[in-house]
Amino acid sequence: MPFVTLAEAYVVRAFRRAEVSMPEIRKAVRVLRNEMGVDFALASQQLKAHGGLVLWDAVGQASGPRAGSISRVVNGQGVFLEVVADALKNITYDSHFAERIALVVAGTRVIVDPRLNFGQPTIDGTRVRVEDVLSRLHAGEDRFAVAADYGLDRDVVASLTLAA
Numbered sequence: 001m002p003f004v005t006l007a008e009a010y011v012v013r014a015f016r017r018a019e020v021s022m023p024e025i026r027k028a029v030r031v032l033r034n035e036m037g038v039d040f041a042l043a044s045q046q047l048k049a050h051g052g053l054v055l056w057d058a059v060g061q062a063s064g065p066r067a068g069s070i071s072r073v074v075n076g077q078g079v080f081l082e083v084v085a086d087a088l089k090n091i092t093y094d095s096h097f098a099e100r101i102a103l104v105v106a107g108t109r110v111i112v113d114p115r116l117n118f119g120q121p122t123i124d125g126t127r128v129r130v131e132d133v134l135s136r137l138h139a140g141e142d143r144f145a146v147a148a149d150y151g152l153d154r155d156v157v158a159s160l161t162l163a164a
Helices: 003-017 022-036 045-059 069-075 079-088 130-138 143-150 154-163
Strands: 091-093 098-105 108-112
Touching (some): 003 022, 003 091, 003 098, 045 091, 098 154, 108 154, 130 143, 130 154, 143 154
Antiparallel strands (some): 098 108
16 A cells, blocks of 8 residues: 555544544545645645645535535534644655654554655654564563563553554
8 A cells, every 4th residue: 555545544534533424535535636736635735734724615614415524523613623633743744745654552652654664663763663573472472572672661562562
């Protein structure tokens, strides 16, 4: 899966958590593509800068059968802009599109960056893939030994164990 698609899926997930329906998300993406003139609008830096306002203008006035989840969120006293901001605060952009996503997994910061470990989730500040830690733990190795081998704090290994 291309990284830009992963970044868009991350934003879609945030909308879904805010109970925005997929049909409404598709409408919103069409509006963004038309208004901003970019493909992969949900992974675009322009979404962070202007996307919330574009969507606010596009669907904020909707009523009747056109009023959907996004409209309800928009009309919810600016909650929509918070949903957009929350979804985007963990994304770092290059000059145009998402280049890195930072996640917190059970208290541990995990980075997804296509330039680092081929985009595999990596423990922030290291070059250690989450999968490497988890595979050793699943094989029955002691978490303290795994932490020592990778130079990780024991709490990081313990939190990944809980999340897995």
